[in-house]
Amino acid sequence: MSVPRAEVPKRGPRDRAVFLRELIAALPEGARALDAGCGPGSWPYALRPDLDVTSFDIKFPPGPPPRSERVRVFRGDLARLPLRADTFDFTVCHYVLEHVTELHECCDELARVTRPGGTVYVSVPRAAAFDDRLYRFAGLFAKYALMKFRKRLEHQQRFDFHSLIDLFYARGLRLTATARVPAGFSWMNDPRTKALQGAFTAALAGLFALTGVDLARDANFVLTFEKVGDVGYRKVTHVCRECGEHAIVTPSASGATGGSWTCPYCGRPNPFGRAR
Secondary structure: OOOOOOOOOOOOOOOOOOOHHHHHHHOOOOOEEEEEOOOOOOOOHHHOOOOEEEEEEOOOOOOOOOOEOOEEEEEOEOOEOOOOOOOEEEEEEEOOHHHOOOHHHHHHHHHHHEEEEEEEEEEEEOOOOHHHHHHHHHHHHHHHHOOOOOOOOOOOOOOOHHHHHHHHHOOOEEEEEEEEEOOOOHHHHOOOOHHHHHHHHHHHHHHHHHHOOOOOOOOEEEEEEEEOOOOOOOOOOEEOOOOOOEEOOOOOOOOOOOOEEEOOOOOOEEEOOOOO
16 A cells, blocks of 8 residues: 655646745745734744744734844734835735734735735635634634633634635735645644544544545635736626626615616616615
8 A cells, every 4th residue: 555645736837836935935035024913923934034024913822933133023913004015025914814803904904015016925714615614613612602702703704715806906916826725624733622633634534535525625715916006806786687788886875766777888777676
């Protein structure tokens, strides 16, 4: 019986860098990197001691990353950063956005502090995945079944691919690479669940071997964006049932819209048929 071999994901000749370590390795010497919501560090900073790294988090439960001459660490809120605009060549937001309360303000700041032409790396869980649903259930169970009513539910946001893309396209960033990543269940490294981790992941592997159902599949989104400045997100509120063209229907100042709207292309009336 052959033993499975694990290796670092390899890039083909036409593959763009998307995973954090290969992005870090590709940065030019002296590049300015921001580690947003860093925890103990989103990557081992010692891999590239030549980079100029700024890292922050709102709290440091496992302790902050080690400081050095080229690594600055501070306590801060992603929704309101004390940093200059257009500063960083590479901005990292590694499994952070699902935890924030003010999602749009945090995305505003990620875009603001990244220089034109710079890269924003984002990783988040996929809301429809088993892993994210299990994590949310565990949080709800601890809060209500165990009566820890003051406990904060950690996953505040839910993401699907299109809503995630819209968030950044609306802020002048363009998708350059993406990957779907399976669940590693690394959140079970918490001392309270560590004893269950091995048996749990073995059970999932057994389920897959028996039925072909892979509950770890496509659990997370990993994406990179380039700050291009042009807004790539456009809004449409209605589609004409007669000619099929797109329209923006704005309620009148009085709030009275009547029972129909007129297509700006073909001039034919359309009933609302949906929320105004």
